[in-house]
Structures are given as structure tokens and as C-alpha cells.
Amino acid sequence: MLDRIERYLQSWKIPSSSAPFLLPGGEQVKAGFSHVERLIDFFDRERLCRQSLIVALGGGAVLDVAGFAAALVHRGVRLLRLPTTSVAQGDSGIGVKNGINFAEEKNFLGVFAPPHGVLCDLTFLQTLDGGLLADGLAEAIKVAMIKNGSFFHEIEQQALEIEERNWPVIESIIRQSGEIHYRHIATSGDPFERGSARPLDFGHWAGHRLEKMSGYSIRHGEGVALGIALDTVYAQIQGMLAEQERDRVLSLFEKLHLPVYHPLMEKEDDSGVLEVLGGLNDFREHLGGELSIPLPLRIGEAVEFHEMSADDVKAAISFLKAFSRHS
Ligand SMILES: NC(=O)c1ccc[n+]([C@@H]2O[C@H](COP(=O)([O-])OP(=O)(O)OC[C@H]3O[C@@H](n4cnc5c(N)ncnc54)[C@H](O)[C@@H]3O)[C@@H](O)[C@H]2O)c1
Ligand SMILES: [Zn+2]
Numbered sequence: 001m002l003d004r005i006e007r008y009l010q011s012w013k014i015p016s017s018s019a020p021f022l023l024p025g026g027e028q029v030k031a032g033f034s035h036v037e038r039l040i041d042f043f044d045r046e047r048l049c050r051q052s053l054i055v056a057l058g059g060g061a062v063l064d065v066a067g068f069a070a071a072l073v074h075r076g077v078r079l080l081r082l083p084t085t086s087v088a089q090g091d092s093g094i095g096v097k098n099g100i101n102f103a104e105e106k107n108f109l110g111v112f113a114p115p116h117g118v119l120c121d122l123t124f125l126q127t128l129d130g131g132l133l134a135d136g137l138a139e140a141i142k143v144a145m146i147k148n149g150s151f152f153h154e155i156e157q158q159a160l161e162i163e164e165r166n167w168p169v170i171e172s173i174i175r176q177s178g179e180i181h182y183r184h185i186a187t188s189g190d191p192f193e194r195g196s197a198r199p200l201d202f203g204h205w206a207g208h209r210l211e212k213m214s215g216y217s218i219r220h221g222e223g224v225a226l227g228i229a230l231d232t233v234y235a236q237i238q239g240m241l242a243e244q245e246r247d248r249v250l251s252l253f254e255k256l257h258l259p260v261y262h263p264l265m266e267k268e269d270d271s272g273v274l275e276v277l278g279g280l281n282d283f284r285e286h287l288g289g290e291l292s293i294p295l296p297l298r299i300g301e302a303v304e305f306h307e308m309s310a311d312d313v314k315a316a317i318s319f320l321k322a323f324s325r326h327s
Pocket of ligand 2: 139220
């Protein structure tokens with residue numbers, strides 16, 4: 001494995017002065033400080049300085065941890081990211097956020113630190129299983145729904161090709177998703193999220209909460225899919241989004257095998273309140289200030305809302321449960 005990684009980096013002419021350091025993949029690597037400490041210890045043994053370049057290769061979780069550790073050593077050593085999953089190539093790997101989960105909170109500790117460079121080798125997508133590949137499609141649909149209706153239309157038109165694993169089509173979708181994420185971060189005027197509006201977090205208030213409630217057996221991309229489905233149906237119930245647009249979204253999810261319902265969405269606490277609603281508080285705390293939730297006005301355009309009706313969230317979950325039974 002280590003040999004293969006070294007040969008791979010050499011094939012891109014990426015200089016390497018030390019043997020690769022292995023981290024476990026998946027959300028477990030973000031649990032607390034332990035892997036950050038292991039990495040920092042490794043950087044210390046390798047005598048890294050501020051002129052060094054750290055090369056991180058992996059999925060979103062590994063990149064989040066590597067970016068966090070790289071930002072701490074000598075107040076920040078340059079980082080080259082090589083994202084290997086659909087989520088990391090189409091979203092997280094090209095962004096500016098790095099971090100870990102702490103005190104049972106997702107991404108509670110972290111830093112904004114733009115990478116020195118990002119190299120997306122789309123051939124990595126070919127070893128992802130169906131679920132991991134679909135995760136990145138959820139993030140692509142997310143940006144399409146809030147920013148670009150014609151990109152949504154393109155994904156809709158190509159659902160069959162995606163299903164049949166037509167790689168040029170899949171690569172084009174993940175590439176466009178990455179480009180839209182990148183453009184937003186670079187040009188929206190708030191790359192480090194000082195304000196409370198966070199359009200790229202559409203569907204994430206519920207998604208992050210469900211990930212956490214499941215002990216992270218629900219992956220990030222699955223949580224995002226569930227959160228988008230919930231906010232889409234909620235927006236229709238609130239009279240913002242047309243029924244026909246809601247149905248387009250749900251039918252695309254069905255074609256791409258993205259989840260729209262999970263029993264944890266219905267879990268209630270001792271006082272009969274849906275536990276998923278705690279995601280709104282998590283979100284408010286994380287952002288500070290006023291709660292701001294992006295909701296779709298139509299496919300391609302979102303508006304920020306500052307409160308959500310618990311009854312309508314419940315109605316949206318019941319709708320999705322019925323939909324998932326019949327689909
Ligand atoms: N920093 C950000 O802006 C940002 C944005 C979105 C998501 N995230 C974070 O990213 C994480 C999710 O990342 P993810 O969806 O990439 O999953 P992941 O990093 O959790 O990886 C999932 C699994 O895929 C495996 N894997 C990685 N590359 C593979 C490949 N090419 N072929 C086969 N298996 C491969 C990993 O070993 C792991 O088992 C979450 O922690 C989420 O919070 C961060
Ligand atoms: Zn996300």
C-alpha cells in the first residue's frame with residue numbers, strides 16, 4: 001500500500017521526502033484529537049518547517065483532519081489535497097474548512113485554512129461503491145438546487161447514464177459541483193462565513209443531526225440527501241416550492257438511489273419533540289447570531305429562513321415516509 005501511494009505521487013511528480021503516514025478512512029478519524037496528535041507527532045519527527053508541503057490523499061474525513069493538523073503546525077504549513085471520494089472532489093476537498101468532531105458535536109473544532117493546491121484525479125471515483133458515489137451526487141444536487149437550475153436539469157437528464165456508471169458523465173457532474181462550490185467560496189464575499197447566511201449548507205441542519213444521532217452510521221452524503229429531501233418537502237408544505245418541483249427532486253433522488261427517509265427522522269425525545277429538530281439549535285450555535293436556513297424557492301434559487309415550524313417538519317417527514325414506501 002505505501003509503495004503504491006509513493007509510486008502514485010511520483011507519477012504526478014509530487015516530491016516526497018518521507019514515507020506516507022496512514023490514517024483510518026471514514027468519520028472515525030475525526031473523533032477527537034487522537035489522530036490529529038498522531039499527525040502532529042509525525043510532522044515533528046519529520047522536522048517540518050513553514051517551507052514544507054504536506055500532501056494529503058483521502059476522503060473528506062481524512063482531509064478534514066489533515067488540514068486541521070497542517071494548520072496548527074508552525075501556525076500553518078502548506079497543504080496539497082488529493083481528494084479521493086465524490087464528496088471530497090465535488091465539495092469538501094476544494095473548500096476552506098478543516099476540522100474534527102469534539103464533545104459529541106460534529107465539526108466542533110476546526111479552522112478556516114485554504115489549501116495551497118487541490119488535485120482532483122477523477123479516476124479515484126471508480127473504486128467507490130454505489131453509496132459512496134451517490135453521496136457526492138447529493139452535494140451536487142444541493143448546489144444545483146440553490147444556485148443553478150440548468151445544472152439540476154443536466155443531472156436529471158443524465159440520471160440513467162449515472163446509474164449505468166457512465167464515467168465521463170459522472171466525472172462531469174462531480175467536476176461541475178466542485179466548480180460551483182469553488183466559485184461560491186471565491187466570489188460570494190464571505191469565504192470564512194462571518195455572516196450567518198450559508199447557502200452551501202442547504203439540507204445540512206437535519207443532515208448533520210441525523211449523522212450524529214446514528215453514531216455516524218449515516219454517512220455525511222446520506223445525511224445531506226435526507227436533509228435536502230426534508231427541506232424540499234418542507235418548502236412545498238410552506239407554500240414556497242411548487243408541488244411539481246418537489247416531485248422532480250424526489251424522483252431524481254429515487255433514480256440515483258439517494259435516501260429520502262430514515263426512521264431516526266421520527267425519533268422523539270421524552271417530551272415528544274422530534275430529536276432531529278435539535279439540529280436547528282446546533283446550527284444556530286455553530287453560526288452564532290440569528291438562525292439562517294436556506295430553503296428552495298424554486299429549483300436553482302434559495303432564500304434564507306430564520307425559523308422553521310415543528311409541525312410542518314413533522315408533516316414533511318410523514319410525507320417522505322409514505323413516499324419511500326411507495327417508491
Ligand atoms: N470541510 C468541508 O468543507 C466539508 C464539506 C463536506 C463534507 N465534509 C466532511 O467530509 C466527511 C465525509 O467525507 P466523504 O464523503 O469523502 O467520506 P469519508 O472521508 O468518510 O470516507 C468514506 C469511506 O470511503 C473510503 N474511501 C476514500 N476514498 C475512496 C476511494 N477512492 N475508493 C473507495 N473507498 C474510498 C474511506 O476510506 C472511507 O472508508 C464528513 O466528515 C464531512 O463532515 C467536510
Ligand atoms: Zn456537506
